[in-house]
Amino acid sequence: MILCDIGNSTFHFYINEKERKFFLHEELPSLNETICFISVNDKATAKLLSRYPNAINLEHYVKFETQYVGMGIDRKVACLGLRDGVIVDAGSAITVDVMKEGTHQGGFILPGIRKLKETYAQISPKLDFDLALKQNFDKIPQNTKDAISYSILKAIVLPIQEIAHNQTVVLTGGDASLLHEYIQNSTCKNELIFENMKGIIDANSCIA
Template structure:
């Protein structure tokens, strides 16, 4: 089971778990490299759906990714993430930041925030003076004294406050491109880029 080739297909990249290693490839690159191999995938890329359904070696397992309590339009990648563990708060920090809560294997709800780059883009649109890169080492225990730190603090502290509000001593899991960075601001948080793939394995094992 654990040797199965898995792919999580997003809007710009295909994330592939191949023999224990994760690769992040552009759509065409992934198709060219893996179209002759048996692969199980989930996809949120509607523009790519018609093309990948014609690849005979690739199997869409979305119908097997069943999360109790999930709402009808919930993304299959979020469902897979939530299937990685029976309890916890699951944060996928990418283009958007999704936060989902699962208790005893049942989905309890969640919310969606802009991703860090989306926050920064919104500041840029307000004024060129607010066009900054986030301070990766911003401290949240004191008020900022610069524009860069003020923006960084506003973004990170607001994300942290909302997640902390719903934590209730549950395990806190992070994945996604900004997941490792964000996880540093939470006590006992776990960053694991394999979580979606773990959920896919669990879904396949149950069917």
């Protein structure tokens, strides 16, 4: 069985315990096994189903109660199985969700690191720098590259730490390992979505 997490910018496949990504405009590969997917992108979902008509949308099998209005299926799946703590999915957007005693408490959304970096470049070409990933938040930056990097990273890290209150923070997504360097009590689970998708399938034998 093949898993696919469709996001805002990519088709993220999990095939034979290995990850493969395709941008939304790219041609999808020929696959013969059953595909189970989740998606936050209607247009990309239509493309997937056009290529693989028998693909199974796992959203119909997800049982997740929350008072949060408009919560994406990717966030719901990421939260499954965590009783207490904070889940951070650090992709093109960074979603932050809080779980307490197995109940979703709410959350918030931040721009992703690359989106924030692009904002500076749009202000002025002189602010177009690669990030300096090693920052000391206790020191005031002394050059423009560090100033931009410091501001971007701290703008993301501080609200996460504030809402976590020393709880466990589970990081997933493309920038998880980077944020792990700055967020206390954090752990990286790069395959969290796929692990939880497997759990949904195991709990619903009718899928397979």
